[in-house]
Amino acid sequence: MPASDKWPEMDKELEERIDGLVAALPLHRKxxxxxxxxxxxxxxxxxxxxxxxxxxxxxxxxxxxxxxESGEAESFDPMGxxxxxxxxxxxxxxxxxxxxxxxxxxxxxxxxxxxxxKKKKARKKK
Numbered sequence: 001m002p003a004s005d006k007w008p009e010m011d012k013e014l015e016e017r018i019d020g021l022v023a024a025l026p027l028h029r030k031x032x033x034x035x036x037x038x039x040x041x042x043x044x045x046x047x048x049x050x051x052x053x054x055x056x057x058x059x060x061x062x063x064x065x066x067x068x069e070s071g072e073a074e075s076f077d078p079m080g081x082x083x084x085x086x087x088x089x090x091x092x093x094x095x096x097x098x099x100x101x102x103x104x105x106x107x108x109x110x111x112x113x114x115x116x117x118k119k120k121k122a123r124k125k126k
Contacts, residue, residue, distance in 0.1 A: 007078060008052030010035040014092075015050050021102050025109055033078065040109060044118040047108045051078070054091040055101070057108035061085045 015036045019029065026041040037049030048057045056076045059067060064086060067073040073088035095101040 007034055010050045011053040011092075014053060014055070017098070018048075018050065018055070018101065018105070021098055022105055025105065027105075027109065038105070040112045042113065042117070043115055045112045045115045047112045048105050051076070051089060054089055055095060055104070056084070056087045056089050057104050058087050058112050059108055060111045063111070064088045 015029075018036075018038070022038060027038040027047060028041060029036050029038050031037070032046065032049060035050050038047050039045060040047055046058060048055055059073075064073070064075075067088050068075050073090055073094070075083045076087040076089040077083040090104060095104060
């Protein structure tokens with residue numbers, strides 16, 4: 001995924017499509033990076049997110065490297081020169097079918113479920 005100075009505008013139809021397809025999974029949606037992302041209920045770790053008309057999914061560093069090397073996915077590098085090594089980007093062609101999209105989100109959910117719970121940030125008293 002080539003980096004640019006401007007982050008892509010989120011595809012609202014894709015956001016709605018993902019919401020419908022993952023309704024049975026233990027995920028919830030939040031805004032992140034100016035787009036929608038889905039987090040695992042059990043540990044608050046990010047699983048996937050809309051990026052333009054494609055998605056980024058968290059597969060883990062080792063699998064991400066393999067997927068990128070094989071051409072199945074692209075590097076997710078939203079800031080240019082600082083790829084998010086546990087994530088890959090899938091363009092619209094790779095997730096055109098609902099089954100493909102669900103498979104990728106389930107794959108990312110499987111990896112993310114192995115991660116520890118996110119620590120809540122302590123709030124500073126004013």
